[in-house]
Amino acid sequence: AHRVVIKVGTSTLVYPDGAINLRAIDQLAFVVSAMRHRGRQVVLVSSGAIGVGLNYMGAHQRPKAIPEQQAIAAIGQTELISIYKERFATYEQKVGQVLLTRDIFTYPKSHRNVLNTFESLLHQNVVPIVNENDTVAVDELDHETKFGDNDQLSAIVATNIDADLLIMLSDIDGFYTGNPQATTSAKLLSHIATIDEHTYDLAGGSGSRFGTGGMVTKLKAAERMLAANGQMILANGADPTIIFKILAGDSVGTLFG
Numbered sequence: 001a002h003r004v005v006i007k008v009g010t011s012t013l014v015y016p017d018g019a020i021n022l023r024a025i026d027q028l029a030f031v032v033s034a035m036r037h038r039g040r041q042v043v044l045v046s047s048g049a050i051g052v053g054l055n056y057m058g059a060h061q062r063p064k065a066i067p068e069q070q071a072i073a074a075i076g077q078t079e080l081i082s083i084y085k086e087r088f089a090t091y092e093q094k095v096g097q098v099l100l101t102r103d104i105f106t107y108p109k110s111h112r113n114v115l116n117t118f119e120s121l122l123h124q125n126v127v128p129i130v131n132e133n134d135t136v137a138v139d140e141l142d143h144e145t146k147f148g149d150n151d152q153l154s155a156i157v158a159t160n161i162d163a164d165l166l167i168m169l170s171d172i173d174g175f176y177t178g179n180p181q182a183t184t185s186a187k188l189l190s191h192i193a194t195i196d197e198h199t200y201d202l203a204g205g206s207g208s209r210f211g212t213g214g215m216v217t218k219l220k221a222a223e224r225m226l227a228a229n230g231q232m233i234l235a236n237g238a239d240p241t242i243i244f245k246i247l248a249g250d251s252v253g254t255l256f257g
């Protein structure tokens, strides 16, 4: 894969107790920089703004009201991107922040602008770090709909920039026959070639405190990749250097495609 999108979930970036996982962020910066050196173009889609914002403000609970959630996201996004910038700098890799709303791709003009920005960043060997623009995207923060749905955003970005691989890092080794937090007998499925309603029957919501979409949004992302003849690999981000194994073709996580 020449062009790769990597999506990291909150669970990879923030510990359950709310502390920021700087080791994981550093390893991510290391892996992505190494991929760049090997001639790959990499886009990073990162969640975690709210988790990092809560930590920054010394708060322990996500506020209930949407404006306060958006404020925490704005604070956390600033902190998160400065951590990324600093960690990537130690590997001499430059980064650029791209904040998107999902509907951007439905308007031809903004669609073109976004694509041009990605192309320009990638040609300058800069790693785009993408997140949903939480100030604008209200739905996204709504628990009822799909807060933190960077899963689908990452697939939308990947298909639009013609990336053939989406690597999705989460807090779980891959896609199981049921939610492993609820069903101890759940088994890891290493390869899923097609996604249908039976696949969705196996998917549950998020098990973590800060986690967001759970498996349903990850399956939707995978479906999008498959429809564009791409692939998605869901793997455990506890150690982001797992990406080296994925790129070496080792069988880790769940391959969709």
Ligand code: ADP
Pocket (backbone or CB within 6 Å): 008, 009, 010, 011, 012, 169, 170, 171, 172, 174, 175, 176, 177, 178, 179, 180, 181, 202, 203, 204, 205, 206, 207, 208, 210, 211, 212, 213, 214, 215
């Ligand atoms: P992230 O923050 O990385 O996006 P989420 O918490 O949103 O992670 O989603 C991962 C969680 O989805 C897992 O920890 C698990 O509890 C839950 N889950 C539900 N159904 C499944 C399944 N079939 N296979 C694996 N995990 C599942």
